[in-house]
Amino acid sequence: MITIKSKEELNYMRQAGKILSEVFKAVEVFVKPGITTADLDKIAYDYIIKHNAKPSFLNYGGFPKSICASVNDEVVHGIPSKKRILHDGDIVTVDVGACFKGYHADAARTYAVGNISDEAKRLMKVTEECFFKGVALAREGNHIGDISNAVQQHAESNGFSVVRDLVGHGVGAQLHEDPNVPNFGKPGKGPKLKAGMTLAVEPMINEGTYQVWQLDDGWTIVTQDGMLSAQYENTIIITKDECEIITL
Numbered sequence: 035m036i037t038i039k040s041k042e043e044l045n046y047m048r049q050a051g052k053i054l055s056e057v058f059k060a061v062e063v064f065v066k067p068g069i070t071t072a073d074l075d076k077i078a079y080d081y082i083i084k085h086n087a088k089p090s091f092l093n094y095g096g097f098p099k100s101i102c103a104s105v106n107d108e109v110v111h112g113i114p115s116k117k118r119i120l121h122d123g124d125i126v127t128v129d130v131g132a133c134f135k136g137y138h139a140d141a142a143r144t145y146a147v148g149n150i151s152d153e154a155k156r157l158m159k160v161t162e163e164c165f166f167k168g169v170a171l172a173r174e175g176n177h178i179g180d181i182s183n184a185v186q187q188h189a190e191s192n193g194f195s196v197v198r199d200l201v202g203h204g205v206g207a208q209l210h211e212d213p214n215v216p217n218f219g220k221p222g223k224g225p226k227l228k229a230g231m232t233l234a235v236e237p238m239i240n241e242g243t244y245q246v247w248q249l250d251d252g253w254t255i256v257t258q259d260g261m262l263s264a265q266y267e268n269t270i271i272i273t274k275d276e277c278e279i280i281t282l
């Protein structure tokens with residue numbers, strides 16, 4: 035069931051989104067060679083708690099941490115660890131959710147660790163562009179498939195691929211709600227967008243094959259060919275005009 039949020043619910047979500055935008059500012063200055071993904075998790079956890087919110091991912095389905103930290107060929111759901119030291123040339127995706135007064139926001143950024151390759155830079159840039167191409171069509175009266183198709187077209191026209199097994203989603207009182215928001219699809223297909231819907235739009239773009247598999251830890255998703263993956267995600271509110279991005 036797709037829910038339409040009330041003004042009050044939207045305000046709680048905006049507050050959660052604002053906290054996330056600040057979490058990224060706090061985290062990004064520490065993304066340097068030598069830091070561990072557990073360190074980044076702690077920064078995010080502390081910031082969210084200090085601002086009277088809850089980390090949405092902590093204990094979600096048994097996930098043990100507050101952020102997902104996915105390095106290089108890891109697509110999503112990497113578990114922060116003291117053993118996972120970031121090195122010069124890595125890319126790391128930090129995905130984080132915050133829950134304020136019972137309402138979630140969800141967002142992700144991929145960061146460069148030190149000096150990265152030109153191809154990694156291009157992947158990150160195109161992934162971010164995919165998000166903005168998609169949400170440019172996110173308005174009342176359009177369809178989920180319009181967003182999906184715009185993301186896919188931009189990724190593939192740049193020689194990259196779009197992960198199929200994981201998709202964006204509705205977000206609100208639950209971290210994951212209807213509808214699914216795939217990063218691939220056809221214009222005019224899927225549920226029709228209405229003002230007050232809230233969506234996490236999250237292109238996951240791979241350098242090589244779109245195929246992924248899960249590691250034995252039961253969480254981490256990696257590319258099957260070992261090539262890089264990047265992600266860029268924000269929570270948006272559908273309106274009659276341009277959507278409102280609440281996690282920027």
Ligand code: MG
Pocket residue numbers: 140141202203234236267
């Ligand atoms: Mg999400």
